[in-house]
Amino acid sequence: MATQNLLQAIHDGLAEEMRSDETVMVLGEDVGKAGGVFRVTDGLQAEFGETRVMDTPLAESLIVGAAIGLSVNGMKPVAEIQFADFIPPAFDQIVSEAARFYYRSNGAWEVPMTIRAPYGVVPGGALYHSQSVEAYFCNTPGLRVLAPSFPADAKGMLKSAIRDPNPVLFLEHKMTYRLIKQDVQEDDFDVPIDKAKVHREGTDITVVAYGLILHHALEAAEKMEGEHGISVEVVEPMSLYPLDKETVLASAKKTGKVLVASEANISGSVSGEIAAVVADGAFEWLDAPVRRLGAPDSPAAPYAKPLMERFVVGKEDVEAAMLDLARY
Amino acid sequence: MAMERTRVRHEELGLDGPDLIRLYRGMLLTRRTDERSWTLNRQGKAAFVVSCQGQEAAQIGAATHLRPGYDYIYPYYRDLGITLVVGMTPRDQFLSILGKAEDPSGGGRQMPGHFSKRDLNIVTSSAPIGVQYPQAAGTALAFKMRDEDGVVLTGGGEASTSGGDWHEAMNMAGIHDLPVIFLIQNNAYAISVPAEKQVAGSIAKRAEGYGFPGVEVDGNDVLAVYEAAKEAFERARRGEGPTLIEAKTYRMRAHSSDDDDRRYRESAEIEEWRLKDPIPRFENYLEEHGIMDAAQRESIDEEIKAEVREASDYAEAADYADPESISRGVYAGGN
Numbered sequence A: 001m002a003t004q005n006l007l008q009a010i011h012d013g014l015a016e017e018m019r020s021d022e023t024v025m026v027l028g029e030d031v032g033k034a035g036g037v038f039r040v041t042d043g044l045q046a047e048f049g050e051t052r053v054m055d056t057p058l059a060e061s062l063i064v065g066a067a068i069g070l071s072v073n074g075m076k077p078v079a080e081i082q083f084a085d086f087i088p089p090a091f092d093q094i095v096s097e098a099a100r101f102y103y104r105s106n107g108a109w110e111v112p113m114t115i116r117a118p119y120g121v122v123p124g125g126a127l128y129h130s131q132s133v134e135a136y137f138c139n140t141p142g143l144r145v146l147a148p149s150f151p152a153d154a155k156g157m158l159k160s161a162i163r164d165p166n167p168v169l170f171l172e173h174k175m176t177y178r179l180i181k182q183d184v185q186e187d188d189f190d191v192p193i194d195k196a197k198v199h200r201e202g203t204d205i206t207v208v209a210y211g212l213i214l215h216h217a218l219e220a221a222e223k224m225e226g227e228h229g230i231s232v233e234v235v236e237p238m239s240l241y242p243l244d245k246e247t248v249l250a251s252a253k254k255t256g257k258v259l260v261a262s263e264a265n266i267s268g269s270v271s272g273e274i275a276a277v278v279a280d281g282a283f284e285w286l287d288a289p290v291r292r293l294g295a296p297d298s299p300a301a302p303y304a305k306p307l308m309e310r311f312v313v314g315k316e317d318v319e320a321a322m323l324d325l326a327r328y
Numbered sequence B: 001m002a003m004e005r006t007r008v009r010h011e012e013l014g015l016d017g018p019d020l021i022r023l024y025r026g027m028l029l030t031r032r033t034d035e036r037s038w039t040l041n042r043q044g045k046a047a048f049v050v051s052c053q054g055q056e057a058a059q060i061g062a063a064t065h066l067r068p069g070y071d072y073i074y075p076y077y078r079d080l081g082i083t084l085v086v087g088m089t090p091r092d093q094f095l096s097i098l099g100k101a102e103d104p105s106g107g108g109r110q111m112p113g114h115f116s117k118r119d120l121n122i123v124t125s126s127a128p129i130g131v132q133y134p135q136a137a138g139t140a141l142a143f144k145m146r147d148e149d150g151v152v153l154t155g156g157g158e159a160s161t162s163g164g165d166w167h168e169a170m171n172m173a174g175i176h177d178l179p180v181i182f183l184i185q186n187n188a189y190a191i192s193v194p195a196e197k198q199v200a201g202s203i204a205k206r207a208e209g210y211g212f213p214g215v216e217v218d219g220n221d222v223l224a225v226y227e228a229a230k231e232a233f234e235r236a237r238r239g240e241g242p243t244l245i246e247a248k249t250y251r252m253r254a255h256s257s258d259d260d261d262r263r264y265r266e267s268a269e270i271e272e273w274r275l276k277d278p279i280p281r282f283e284n285y286l287e288e289h290g291i292m293d294a295a296q297r298e299s300i301d302e303e304i305k306a307e308v309r310e311a312s313d314y315a316e317a318a319d320y321a322d323p324e325s326i327s328r329g330v331y332a333g334g335n
Helices: A006-020 A044-052 A060-071 A088-104 A151-163 A212-228 A245-255 A270-281 A305-311 A315-326 B002-007 B017-042 B056-063 B080-086 B090-097 B132-145 B164-175 B203-209 B222-237 B267-274 B278-288 B294-317 B323-327
Strands: A002-005 A024-028 A053-055 A076-080 A114-119 A144-146 A168-173 A181-184 A197-200 A205-209 A232-236 A239-241 A258-265 A291-295 B072-074 B152-157 B180-186 B214-218 B243-248
Touching: A002 A006, A002 A151, A006 A024, A006 A044, A006 A076, A006 A151, A006 A168, A006 A181, A024 A044, A024 A060, A044 A053, A060 A076, A060 A088, A060 B132, A060 B164, A076 A151, A088 B132, A114 A151, A144 A151, A151 A168, A151 A181, A197 A212, A197 A245, A205 A212, A205 A245, A205 A315, A212 A232, A212 A258, A212 A315, A232 A245, A245 A258, A245 A270, A258 A270, A258 A315, A270 A291, A291 A315, B017 B056, B017 B080, B017 B090, B017 B222, B017 B278, B017 B294, B056 B080, B056 B152, B056 B180, B056 B222, B056 B243, B056 B278, B072 B080, B072 B132, B080 B090, B090 B294, B132 B152, B132 B164, B132 B180, B164 B180, B180 B203, B180 B222, B203 B214, B203 B243, B214 B222, B222 B243, B222 B278, B278 B294
Parallel strands: A024 A053, A024 A076, A076 A114, A114 A168, A144 A168, A205 A232, A205 A258, A258 A291, B072 B152, B152 B180, B180 B243, B214 B243
Antiparallel strands: A002 A181, A144 A239, A197 A232
16 A cells, blocks of 8 residues: 555556556657656656657547557557547547447447546636536447546546446546545556445435545535534545446435535536436435536636636535535 | 550559459449449438449559458448458448348448448448548557558548548658558549539648658549559558558549439539549450450349349348347447
């Protein structure tokens, strides 16, 4: 066991998979000598060479398209999109191509490809280095969208993603890269690719959250317990698509009150889908409306600090929403 | 001078009589399969047909160099001829256009022309134009990483060179000397838009900017395409990198069974190109050189027509997939 942050855990997961399987490779912008703009691929090119850790031209459609082509010819590529904000040019390759190869060929062509993308608000990131893009991709059968929020889960889940025969979009909240630390196993382990996780048991309300907001929620849950005697269950979806509906519903039925929180714009969000799942599958157990907490429906986090702070969901917002729901 | 050179063209390419007959058979099989597809559409049996008529020389001349099941193919929706050369069959085509369960391209899930066959390395294709190019570059990169001499053949019409995917893939192929061949069949139209409103300058010459050879050939001359592709395949196998081939040809039918081309092109133009139809043109060559006479031509055609009829009958009698299967196979590894 070693204490690692999210970034180190993802780095190690990648490096271990590359050591144990020579078909695993990395491609993207600045992933080579620079080790990626966040240093996730630091040292990998020195260890595995310029081809297995390939700096590509600055062209996202090419990065993902080439990864598809590699994946159907014996490789297990891990493509990096430098910022999730830059993923739209690759949308066609991800949604219309990779996600459909298997279905449209009636099971003939698998695409064992992983796309890593840092998302989420960081100070100064502004409109184009802050976006939460997950909702665009969570309407796409054939694609997996993962967003683990703890270092150990991220490491294990990345391994599962690389080994999975399907295309996986692996989202990493960049604000948590260095913020969140945890003891992480050094030996080989994987984490189920399609299961949600109950981080904290509780009886009064359920909070379903991911990314930085999950960490806010866990902190707030302690405070609720201590200061208000409210028992909060905290569930992390882990796989945003497909959703592990059973785990979410089991918790909703247990507490009867559900808050779904994320950093994304509320309308059309993954939170909305989770709320619908709860409303549809646990209606008779509910004692309050399913609540969603998220960013206002303005494009993304602005640059100036006061504007950014108005945009993001803060710890106090999570606490207030929990209290409000508990008292309903 | 020109006449003398013409007379020995196939010998210069190392092709003998049986080789030429194989090329001819491939072209005619493609044409007859395509014609039968239209008949099935006009009979109301096939919902959609997209045609390759007029482009048989470009397709067969290039695809003949492929090693089926080893080299990879990223076709576009008119590449029926390419798929037939490497081992797909008229039966596969009719199963596809009729949407039957046995359709190897997708079991009735995909529109006709969206070819796929795993054991022939024909990679599943789709409808957005040009998406196959970055994929083809990636597949070629995998060959190069393993130090294998596999080649990737990909292509599309002239309009497929307008989008970013084509340029991104050309750039990538040039940077890494990837074993990929871009076969652009410039058939003069993108649905209704003529090539002069689609293409600035020359497609073939663009390759120079990406650092590899680009050649323009008469796409209705099967031997010219064969020759250009031969060089391209040899170059790729030697590890010297990509080649762009622009085959100038003409789309003889409407864009698809849902298109009325009388709205945007003159019948005189179609008639003019009919005189340059690659199939009669090659027949003339074969007759002139004593490779095939009229009787042989008849007998080949009869054989092909019988094969096509039988394949069509088979496909008509075949079953559709179980409607309940629509949710199966969304994810690999069981779902």
